[in-house]
Amino acid sequence: MVGDAIDPWGSSTVKDYNRLRQEFGIEPVAPLLARFPRPSSHLSRGIDFGHRDLGRVVDAIDGHAPFAVMSGIKPTGDFHLGNKMTADDMVYFQSLSKKATVYYSIADVEAYCDNGITFEESAKIALRNVADLLALGLDPDRAVVYFQSQEVRVMRFAALFSRGVTNNMLKAIYGDRQIGLYISALMVAGDILMPQLPEFGGPKPVLVPVGADQDPHIRLARDMAAKYREEFKFVPPSAIYHRLMLSLNGDAKMSKRSVSSSFTLDDQPAAAAKKVLSAFTGGRDTVEEQRRLGGRADICPVYDLYRFHFALDDAHADRVYSECVKGVRMCGDCKQEASRLVKAYMEEHRKKRDLMMPEAKRLLSKGTKGFAG
Amino acid sequence: MVGDAIDPWGSSTVKDYNRLRQEFGIEPVAPLLARFPRPSSHLSRGIDFGHRDLGRVVDAIDGHAPFAVMSGIKPTGDFHLGNKMTADDMVYFQSLSKKATVYYSIADVEAYCDNGITFEESAKIALRNVADLLALGLDPDRAVVYFQSQEVRVMRFAALFSRGVTNNMLKAIYGDRQIGLYISALMVAGDILMPQLPEFGGPKPVLVPVGADQDPHIRLARDMAAKYREEFKFVPPSAIYHRLMLSLNGDAKMSKRSVSSSFTLDDQPAAAAKKVLSAFTGGRDTVEEQRRLGGRADICPVYDLYRFHFALDDAHADRVYSECVKGVRMCGDCKQEASRLVKAYMEEHRKKRDLMMPEAKRLLSKGTKGFAG
Numbered sequence: 001m002v003g004d005a006i007d008p009w010g011s012s013t014v015k016d017y018n019r020l021r022q023e024f025g026i027e028p029v030a031p032l033l034a035r036f037p038r039p040s041s042h043l044s045r046g047i048d049f050g051h052r053d054l055g056r057v058v059d060a061i062d063g064h065a066p067f068a069v070m071s072g073i074k075p076t077g078d079f080h081l082g083n084k085m086t087a088d089d090m091v092y093f094q095s096l097s098k099k100a101t102v103y104y105s106i107a108d109v110e111a112y113c114d115n116g117i118t119f120e121e122s123a124k125i126a127l128r129n130v131a132d133l134l135a136l137g138l139d140p141d142r143a144v145v146y147f148q149s150q151e152v153r154v155m156r157f158a159a160l161f162s163r164g165v166t167n168n169m170l171k172a173i174y175g176d177r178q179i180g181l182y183i184s185a186l187m188v189a190g191d192i193l194m195p196q197l198p199e200f201g202g203p204k205p206v207l208v209p210v211g212a213d214q215d216p217h218i219r220l221a222r223d224m225a226a227k228y229r230e231e232f233k234f235v236p237p238s239a240i241y242h243r244l245m246l247s248l249n250g251d252a253k254m255s256k257r258s259v260s261s262s263f264t265l266d267d268q269p270a271a272a273a274k275k276v277l278s279a280f281t282g283g284r285d286t287v288e289e290q291r292r293l294g295g296r297a298d299i300c301p302v303y304d305l306y307r308f309h310f311a312l313d314d315a316h317a318d319r320v321y322s323e324c325v326k327g328v329r330m331c332g333d334c335k336q337e338a339s340r341l342v343k344a345y346m347e348e349h350r351k352k353r354d355l356m357m358p359e360a361k362r363l364l365s366k367g368t369k370g371f372a373g
Numbered sequence: 374m375v376g377d378a379i380d381p382w383g384s385s386t387v388k389d390y391n392r393l394r395q396e397f398g399i400e401p402v403a404p405l406l407a408r409f410p411r412p413s414s415h416l417s418r419g420i421d422f423g424h425r426d427l428g429r430v431v432d433a434i435d436g437h438a439p440f441a442v443m444s445g446i447k448p449t450g451d452f453h454l455g456n457k458m459t460a461d462d463m464v465y466f467q468s469l470s471k472k473a474t475v476y477y478s479i480a481d482v483e484a485y486c487d488n489g490i491t492f493e494e495s496a497k498i499a500l501r502n503v504a505d506l507l508a509l510g511l512d513p514d515r516a517v518v519y520f521q522s523q524e525v526r527v528m529r530f531a532a533l534f535s536r537g538v539t540n541n542m543l544k545a546i547y548g549d550r551q552i553g554l555y556i557s558a559l560m561v562a563g564d565i566l567m568p569q570l571p572e573f574g575g576p577k578p579v580l581v582p583v584g585a586d587q588d589p590h591i592r593l594a595r596d597m598a599a600k601y602r603e604e605f606k607f608v609p610p611s612a613i614y615h616r617l618m619l620s621l622n623g624d625a626k627m628s629k630r631s632v633s634s635s636f637t638l639d640d641q642p643a644a645a646a647k648k649v650l651s652a653f654t655g656g657r658d659t660v661e662e663q664r665r666l667g668g669r670a671d672i673c674p675v676y677d678l679y680r681f682h683f684a685l686d687d688a689h690a691d692r693v694y695s696e697c698v699k700g701v702r703m704c705g706d707c708k709q710e711a712s713r714l715v716k717a718y719m720e721e722h723r724k725k726r727d728l729m730m731p732e733a734k735r736l737l738s739k740g741t742k743g744f745a746g
Binding site for chain 1: 482483485486487522523524525528529531532533535536537538539540543551552553555556557559560
């Protein structure tokens with residue numbers, strides 16, 4: 001089990017979503033789908049494959065009770081498609097209730113410790129990241145965006161939680177790691193539980209939308225919520241898990257380190273469109289074969305672009321899939337279409353983001369002020 | 374070596390100061406004594422038994438160059454005699470140069486994590502602790518006193534340093550510990566190195582006066598100073614080591630947990646005086662034997678009271694010692710005298726401390742402000 005721990009830091013992948021569900025107790029989303037009158041594309045397209053305690057959040061939505069949606073970003077560069085997925089989830093769940101508040105942690109301590117990025121550089125990168133978030137639809141009036149380096153509460157929690165875990169617990173969750181990664185994990189637990197402090201309105205459901213590979217962080221945060229329940233009255237945090245996109249070059253997970261594996265929302269639209277054209281696909285060796293056997297959409301990163309981000313709607317995503325697997329759709333045309341969609345999306349997004357820069361600045365400089373001393 | 378690591382947290386003791394010197398590279402103080410025109414009682418009475426890089430601090434004093442004196446307190450209760458020893462050292466070294474600044478960390482994060490003391494309680498306790506420090510002679514105009522819980526710089530360093538150590542390094546220094554203690558140690562390293570940040574005037578010698586059992590913290594801080602020298606231009610921190618007092622009940626180290634083992638500067642003077650009267654001594658079984666063989670001052674906590682704190686001057690401490698070992702001084706009389714000295718000292722100190730409360734409040738609310746944003 002230890003040797004088999006999921007690695008939230010690596011570029012390793014999670015191939016077997018069923019294993020996650022069975023082994024770690026992640027529940028399937030399907031039984032709850034009917035409670036979402038207007039499901040997000042992640043829900044309707046099966047991208048969100050599992051959850052923990054999502055029912056508690058749906059109850060809060062239905063009962064007009066306060067809840068939080070929590071996530072964060074390590075400001076090491078531009079906003080990539082994985083960040084966009086989390087952002088889309090945050091925006092969606094925020095939109096479901098006037099009582100929803102988004103918490104977004106700029107993990108500049110990590111960026112500094114792991115990547116040597118100064119706090120000043122992080123602040124610049126974060127400004128664009130937050131503008132991206134706003135362009136994607138975040139309502140700034142119900143959002144708290146903060147720098148981890150300025151949030152003593154997160155660090156106090158990390159210190160406190162470090163006394164509540166044993167080395168063996170951490171090993172069981174994360175595998176045998178160096179202390180730096182453990183501390184980083186304890187800070188994430190601090191981020192996740194901070195919205196339940198009295199100054200932020202006290203205990204409440206907190207939904208953390210994450211990629212499947214981030215489950216260890218959710219488990220640690222939930223363990224800490226249980227361990228310190230008496231003192232803080234923590235509600236165990238909830239999580240919704242999305243599948244990971246295939247890398248454009250055919251690898252199992254996109255990596256910031258590999259330029260060809262993905263693009264960011266800050267890339268030139270034309271450059272991103274070009275990357276799409278040279279992406280790996282699930283196509284067959286010959287056109288004839290493709291017509292006869294159909295394409296392999298399930299292992300195709302171009303199909304993932306449609307499904308995860310750029311299809312116009314669910315019907316469009318479905319059509320691409322069925323045309324592909326029936327052998328009606330050829331990779332060349334399919335890439336051309338995806339490429340056009342990506343370019344158009346990015347041109348539009350870029351305009352919106354530029355307009356959002358002043359608001360991003362305001363949101364970042366507000367930080368946790370107004371909520372807490 | 375690992376199994377043999379010194380334990381800075383336990384009530385274990387350091388019996389063999391020579392081993393510390395030989396095994397861990399702590400230097401004897403004697404060769405530097407001549408450079409102190411007005412040695413402290415700790416220096417002149419052999420209480421300070423060793424150092425690391427003290428020469429660098431003496432050079433700064435002689436050259437009128439800036440240096441820092443750094444220490445801290447875990448605000449779990451009143452100011453005990455161990456705290457007083459560190460305080461006496463801080464006050465002494467601060468008095469040697471107008472260019473000396475004292476940094477004092479109120480380790481309220483530790484008090485909270487380890488002892489469940491809230492930050493509010495810690496703040497109250499710390500106020501009295503700082504008043505004690507002022508009553509002992511601290512010059513507030515060259516002192517920075519801060520709460521660890523409010524000092525993001527310390528926590529950032531802890532996070533950064535956690536990436537600079539391996540689990541094996543920590544094991545070698547501290548033994549095999551749970552992660553909570555390692556994090557606590559990394560925060561201490563942050564405390565020790567913080568005075569060298571640009572906002573505090575940049576790199577400089579920093580002297581940390583400590584009990585012999587705290588050497589692991591010094592070694593870790595020095596390791597981190599070396600590891601991050603390029604980025605921060607750290608000067609390796611210096612340390613001066615004092616011997617540990619014997620416990621009043623004859624144990625090797627005073628313990629906050631054992632009421633009879635010591636007293637604090639907040640105890641009622643009469644109660645403290647009474648504790649002295651019932652202390653363990655190095656006396657012989659009978660008066661006759663004592664006259665014949667002499668007392669054992671070297672294992673006597675009452676003699677330690679004279680030597681470490683309450684003798685009027687060096688000559689007085691010497692006289693107590695020689696009268697004892699020559700069999701001239703009987704334990705009953707000796708305790709009576711010590712008891713009177715303790716009572717008088719504490720009555721006087723209490724008055725001074727009460728007068729210092731407003732200044733303590735001012736110093737604590739100033740924190741690191743004025744030095745750094």
